[in-house]
Amino acid sequence: MRPIKFFDLSRQHKKLVRELLAAFRSVTRGSAFILGKEVSSFESAFAKCFGFPYAVGVNSGSDALYLSLIASGIGKGDEVITSPFTYIASADSISQTGARPVFVDIDPVTLTINPRLLEAVITKRTKAVVVVHLFGYPADMTRIMKIARKHDLIIIEDAAQAVGAKYRGRNIGSFGDLACFSFFPTKNLGALGDGGMIVTGNHDTAVLLRKLRAHGMFKKYHHDVQGINSRLDTLQAAFLGVKLKHFHAWSERRRSLAARYTRALAKVGDLRFPPSAEGYRHVYHQYVLRTGERDALREFLDAHGVGTEVYYPLALHLQPLFKELGYVPGDLPNAERATREVLALPIYPELSNEEQSYIIKIIKRFFKDNP
Numbered sequence: 001m002r003p004i005k006f007f008d009l010s011r012q013h014k015k016l017v018r019e020l021l022a023a024f025r026s027v028t029r030g031s032a033f034i035l036g037k038e039v040s041s042f043e044s045a046f047a048k049c050f051g052f053p054y055a056v057g058v059n060s061g062s063d064a065l066y067l068s069l070i071a072s073g074i075g076k077g078d079e080v081i082t083s084p085f086t087y088i089a090s091a092d093s094i095s096q097t098g099a100r101p102v103f104v105d106i107d108p109v110t111l112t113i114n115p116r117l118l119e120a121v122i123t124k125r126t127k128a129v130v131v132v133h134l135f136g137y138p139a140d141m142t143r144i145m146k147i148a149r150k151h152d153l154i155i156i157e158d159a160a161q162a163v164g165a166k167y168r169g170r171n172i173g174s175f176g177d178l179a180c181f182s183f184f185p186t187k188n189l190g191a192l193g194d195g196g197m198i199v200t201g202n203h204d205t206a207v208l209l210r211k212l213r214a215h216g217m218f219k220k221y222h223h224d225v226q227g228i229n230s231r232l233d234t235l236q237a238a239f240l241g242v243k244l245k246h247f248h249a250w251s252e253r254r255r256s257l258a259a260r261y262t263r264a265l266a267k268v269g270d271l272r273f274p275p276s277a278e279g280y281r282h283v284y285h286q287y288v289l290r291t292g293e294r295d296a297l298r299e300f301l302d303a304h305g306v307g308t309e310v311y312y313p314l315a316l317h318l319q320p321l322f323k324e325l326g327y328v329p330g331d332l333p334n335a336e337r338a339t340r341e342v343l344a345l346p347i348y349p350e351l352s353n354e355e356q357s358y359i360i361k362i363i364k365r366f367f368k369d370n371p
């Protein structure tokens, strides 16, 4: 067996090269590289595909979060709650506005924010919650929305890893006041560079976001709010339009690979599996196992040519960046424990069944040799 990379985009692009080149030719012919028509076409196609009223393309998922917070009026003196077990952007978008990130521990099974712990950290300064649908699994939106309504909090969904995920039949991204998506190349719907999208059900918010992504411009060279330069690139929008057509098939493939891993590895060693529950449609941006033998298993797989990854090795409340917030080890035990136990396996749509069988075989062998 040849080495199996943790992630391999070249396989996807090999299949799509004709379609992508046609998109490239069309954009270069028109030469409208900034906010060309492909941007608004992709915004409409994305909105329609997932049932979002308004979609605004921006430069990245990180900018989507930052601009969502700014559009919500969040800044210095405010507190915003989020998960400590996620990518840095879920939290440093908060500190970038001048607001203070407040971390709430995760549920030990779903690895998403634990709604039962949310109310205890709400103060009169709390303005919003950034809810992360981690690895493609929806957070518990029923409980979270109930708390948000009770305390008048803005909900921003960080759906960077969860495009196409559903909760009780509804698309992730349609629950909060705003939701943010990332088209970072490795995401389930990835561009050939950076890209992001903000969706909302509020027309005025969408209008404001369109200004914020273009230096607060409401008319050529006339500006009325403080914005930044963060536009979805026209070429990227054209590439994303190509990929959106294949997206459903890719999601189904990820889900079937995940189901096979879980079936084949049931009762092997001390392995614990990604969450699954009635009403939750997981899209497996990552397939993340948990084991007390994480580091040894990772080394064993590596020695047998199988790439893996650890998302995430250090919880956000313990990052040197957030030292001033005053958290210490032990404050958020479920997040800290997860950082020691999680291991992500290869799960891209182009992974072959033979490769997956090999990965499963190696994992079984590891636990047989290390009972």
Ligand SMILES: *Cc1c(COP(=O)(O)O)cnc(C)c1O
Pocket (backbone or CB within 6 Å): 060, 061, 062, 063, 086, 087, 089, 090, 132, 158, 160, 161, 181, 182, 183, 184, 194, 195, 196
């Ligand atoms: C990828 C990611 C982001 C940031 O997206 P970029 O497009 O890389 O800026 C934010 N939050 C989460 C959970 C992510 O996985």
